[in-house]
Amino acid sequence: MKPTRGALLGIVTLLTVLPVQAGAQVPPPKVTDTNTPLHMLQPEYPIPYGPLKAEQITEVLNRVRDYLEASTPARIIHRQTKAEIKDYSRIDSQSMLEPGAFRLISYEWGVVYTGMLLAGETTGDPRFTEYTLKRIRFIAEVAPSFRAVVQANPKADSPLRSVLNPRALDDSGSMCAAMIRALRAGAKGDIRPLVDNYIDYISTKEFRLSDGTLARNRPQPDTIWLDDLYMSVPALGQMGSLTGERRYFDDAVRQILQFAQRMFNRSVGLYMHGWVQGMDVHPEFRWARANGWALMAAADLLDVLPQDHPDRATVLDLFRAHVRGLAACQSGSGFWHQLLDRNDSYLETSATAIYAYCIAHAINRGWIDPLAHGPMALLGWNAVSTKVNGQGQVQGTCVGTGMAFDPAFYYHRPTNLFAAHGYGPVLLAGAEMLQLLKNYRIEINDSSVQFYRRTPSR
DSSP states (O other), X not given: OOOOHHHHHHHHHHHHHSOOOTTOOOOOOOOOTTTSOGGGSOOOOSSOOSOOOHHHHHHHHHHHHHHHHHHOOOOEEETTTOOBOOOGGGOOTTEEEOOOSSOSSSHHHHHHHXXXXXXXXXXXXXXXXXXXXXXXXXXXXXXXXXXXXXXXXXXXXXXXXXXXXXXXHHHHHHHHHHHHHHHHTTOOSXXXXXXXXXXXXXXXXXXXXXXXXXXXXXXXSSEEEGGGGTTTXXXXXXXXXXXXXXXXXXXXHHHHHHHHHHHEETTTTEEOSEEETTOSOOOOOOBHHHHHHHHXXXXXXXXHSOTTOTTHHHHHHHHHHHHHHHHTTOOTTSOEESBTTOTTSOEEHHHHHHHHHHHHHHXXXXXXXXXXXXXXXXXXXXXXXXXXXXXSOBOSOBOOOOOOSSHHHHHTOOBOTTOGGGHHHHHHHHHHHHHHHHHEEEEEETTEEEEEEOSOOO
């Protein structure tokens, strides 16, 4: 016999008033607009949202430093026996740098040396600073002996070839800028001759277009690579600051403005990667790391460019326009894509770290608004910090990349733990974020990030 409707209602009423037995499963109350302030619900962010503590940032920096300290020995060994050579006067054609996970002399490692110096400054931990000073001193100490080997046998394959005889901006600019910064930080050794050799190559030997724009003759003749802004401008700016000679500042400014004239699309606030003289139509592939090199080159120059330089305001305006373009491209996870304006390309670590550094740096310098741009830097750093594994290795960094005019080339460039391009930017970004925390109180207010100044701009 089926129960009547009245009986069923009675059973339901009884169940609602009977006490729940211990251990019984009670379904969570349904969230509705009438019983819950919905704006207070916590989002499920894929990346940490909001400010990290200084200790958390420092822990990431320490992890990277410890890994690199162990992975980049500064020793000379015999090529066959692998025995260490401590007396540098005994260096000969069979002598080599002891291999590590990364090369001590490369444009990528110039960024690492700069990042270590900044991390030493912001953390107060001399181990970061000493990492750079030790290796720059080492390069300066062994250079004369390797130079003598090459002079005795010009065909000898020297591990210091790019120092003694640079043949490209990749050989020169980043290392030159790092060495000048190391000099300012108290580096010992005969470093200045190496700096002068680098800057001479940049100023007088690198191929240029007829208007003085630094260029390459590959993969096509008369080609401009956006990467070359970082491979030249920071060194020129640092040399201007070191010597007081205006010509270095003028050349650095000329490069930024003439690259931008050809390659910066103001309507979107982004650079194309490559430009070829005589090409009618330039496919605009906006590769993330190259845009990072351009942004960082401008930031480095603004740090040292005299306030009364006639083009300072123009360079700063270009920097700000670039930041606005990048703001429109940041993903919801905080990363930027390998091709900035193509959201189906992968999320890339080194470019994200460069942007986080440059934007935080610009806020700390008072060049851009903290409320408008601070959350960009914060979210970028939080994203980057998830890519530093337990060993201190940086994940998700695109390997070295040439310049191309088809999308597949950029979409399918591999990432690798040993892509050296990621380590310096991570150090720079973390160090600058520490400075940002010193300058600003950062809070989550009504579920969004807010910045409140603590100290005057430095």
